[in-house]
Amino acid sequence: MAEKTNNTGEMNNEAVDEVVEEVFDEAESVDEETVEAAEQQNEEGSSLASELEAKLEESENRYFRLRADFENFRRRVNLDKESSEKxxxxxxxxxxxxxxxxxxxxxxxxxxxxxxxxxxxxxxxxxxxxxxxxxxxxxxxxxxxxxxxxxxxxxxxxxxxxxxxxxxxxxxxxxxxxxxxxxxxxxxxxxxxx
CATH class of the missing domain: 2.30.22.10 (Head domain of nucleotide exchange factor GrpE)
Incomplete structure (x- = not known):
């Protein structure tokens, strides 16, 4: 990229246009790569997210079952204790x-x-x-x-x-x-x- 300056040392319009065009070209190629990477990551992320959600739901269900089992166990122990005392x-x-x-x-x-x-x-x-x-x-x-x-x-x-x-x-x-x-x-x- 050649710099074209005028007497005051500022870039002229043609030089600015060329720089902008080069930046846009580079940005387009980066954007395409970024979009492709983002789409791939999104696909992986959505499958990862759905997998994580499934694991979370399974863990929550296991937690609720264990909690219910514990409550039932505690209730049975209390009933047995009351019965043995009675x-x-x-x-x-x-x-x-x-x-x-x-x-x-x-x-x-x-x-x-x-x-x-x-x-x-x-x-x-x-x-x-x-x-x-x-x-x-x-x-x-x-x-x-x-x-x-x-x-x-x-x-x-x-x-x-x-x-x-x-x-x-x-x-x-x-x-x-x-x-x-x-x-x-x-x-x-x-x-x-x-």
Whole structure:
């Protein structure tokens, strides 16, 4: 590029036009290369962007599933903890029930003399203390005689035809049943009318 200057040292119009034309030519070639590179990068970028979006969505889904699983786990642990706390005495109560049955059978004996009578009074006091302690833990006897037979609460060991009672009603109780709060520890062993 030849510089053409006038007397004042400034470029003339022809020289400016030539320089501008050369700059434009160079800019065009650079723009074409840039556009091609940008298009290629855009294509790669859009596939990269869609790939990244897919990975992000997958990660978010995995995160939400893990969070839900953790919440479910925490809820189950809390329910198990509440249940174990609520029924913590179940094993001990199950072990005490045969002793209570023996107390009840012993107290049904008729006292023959004064010693037997005082012995039965002492047994009655111990029996009442045990029953009171069980009540504090939430144990209650299952009502059986005169109620409708419920297989969740009663265990039928005999059936009888008694016209004096309605059908499917418990007529006699052989062994008392107990519940701990809302859970049956031992069902009542009963005789049911057909």
């Amino acid at each position: 029924y913590r005495a179940q094993s001990l109560i199950s072990d005490l029930l045969p002793a209570i049955d023996n107390f009840e059978r012993a107290m049904q004996m008729a006292p023959e003399n004064e010693q037997t009578k005082s012995l039965l009074q002492g047994m009655d006091m111990v029996y009442r203390s045990l029953i009171e302690a069980l009540k504090k833990e939430g144990v209650e006897p299952i009502e059986a005689v005169g109620t409708e037979f419920d297989p969740h609460l009663h265990q039928a060991v005999m059936q009888v035809e008694d016209p004096g009672h309605e059908s499917n009603v418990v007529v006699e109780e052989f062994q008392k049943g107990y519940k701990l709060k809302d859970r049956v520890i031992r069902p009542s062993m009963v005789k049911v009318n057909q």
